[in-house]
Amino acid sequence: MGAVIPKGYKQTKVGLIPEDWEEFKLKDVLNLTLESLVMEDEKEYELITVRRRFGGVDSRGIFKGKKILVKNQFYVRENDFVISKRQISHGACGLVPKELDGAIVSNEYNVFQPNKDLLDQVFFNYYVRVPKFNQTFYSYSDGIHIEKLLFKTKSWLKQKIPFPPLKEQQKIAQILITWDDAISKQEALIKAKEELKKGLMQKLLSGEVRFKEFGAGTLVPSSSIEKNGTEVPAPGGWDEVRLGDISKINPKNNNLPESFVYIDLESVKNGTLLKESIINSDNAPSRAQRLLKKDDILYQTVRPYQKNNFFFKLTGNYVASTGYAQIRALESSEYLYHYLHPTFPPNYTYEITSTPKAS
The missing domain is CATH 1.20.5 (Single alpha-helices involved in coiled-coils or other helix-helix interfaces)
Structure with a gap:
């Protein structure tokens, strides 16, 4: 005896859906559009980029035609839905905002306009984030390496999806x-x-402000090193030490575990771990080398101005990219993390980012 279908719903190949929802092939609700242009050397054009994880469509900047190497470009319009063919498996898609109407993209992108009788483009921009729909982007992408997949647009457009x-x-x-x-x-x-x-x-x-029980007064300037390089004394009772004396930087690791959560430069933002992707060591990128222990500090050394550092308080098998310096404090690890992030002096940042090898 089959399962009872709730009132107001119907059984379809994709599962139970409301009775008044209909299944449409994506090609019936989306129109692939190519508004080509003839590029002029002295004319200025605004290029766009599409961020991963459904981060939206942003400007890449304004350039003269002679500075744009790929000449095969297309216009995009407000509320066009844009897909990055090589990054869509990472959620790189979104609507063109009003301020980017008339910007251009290369043929590395798909540009769609909705069939307005069947589809609301804002609804669709949310709908693609539903896990079942999001999975179709990965399913219809070909390639061996996760960073080099290519989207099969024509095949994707043939699949049926239920719509309200x-x-x-x-x-x-x-x-x-x-x-x-x-x-x-x-x-x-x-x-x-x-x-x-x-x-x-x-x-x-910096010791500029102190608790009464530890000292009083205000230190000016607030940093131990002024912008012009002139040294000033540390607050009374403070010791000046080298980072290498109170921590291990990039400690040597034994063999990596068979599987682990890989933390790359896009995994962390504002001190928060955004994703946890488990990978096998055999398929791990060459940068996966920092085997983490609880209370390790990850300090971003590639594009350090982004300050996407991370205080690791988790347990389990986690490995970070060599795009981070791994700092293992000998004591007071949480204090050291807050000292390094985000107020770390620039000259010390250089010493970390230019460390020649693990110590």
Whole structure:
């Protein structure tokens, strides 16, 4: 006896869906568009890029035609849905915002416009993030290495996907936009508080402001080294030491475990681990060398100005990219992390990033 189908739903190949939802081939709701241009050497063009993890469409900058090496480019318009053929397995897709209307992309991208009788483009931009839909991007990408997959657009467009009626799509999109707006406002508030915290950290960790029981007064300038390089004394009771004396930098590791969570430069943002992807050591990239222990500090040495450092407080098998310096404090690891991030003096940053080999 088959499973009971709830009232108001129907059974399809993709599972249970509401009765008034319909399955459409993607080619019926999306129109692949190519608005070509003839590039002029002295004319300026704005190029776009599409960020991974559904991070949206951004500007790559404005360039004269003679500076753009790939001449086969196409215009994009507001609310076009753009897919990066080589990065879509990582969620590189999104809607073109109003301010990028008239920008250009190469044929490394797919540009779609919706069939407005069947599809709301804002709804679709949310819908592709649903895990089942997101998985189709990976399923229809070919290649051996995860970073070199190529999207099979024509095959992807032939698959059937269930869609709610247009009015329901619009209602869903409206609700999700409202929530995004609320989240943005909350994030702005959090960011403001983070800036206040950074200022407090700068004063406390430099000794500019001290607790009464440990000392009094204000140190000017606040850093142990002024911008012009002139040394000033450390606060009373503080010792000046080398980082290598209080920590191990890039400690040597034995063989990597058979499988582990790999932390690359895109895994961390603002001190938070965004993703945990388990890989086998046989398929690991050559940069996977930093075998982590609890309380290790990862300090970003590739593009250190981004300050995507990480205090590792987890357990299990985790390996980080050599794009990070691995710092293992001999004591007070959490204090050292906050001292290094984000107020670390630039000349010390250089010493870490130019470390020739593991010590």
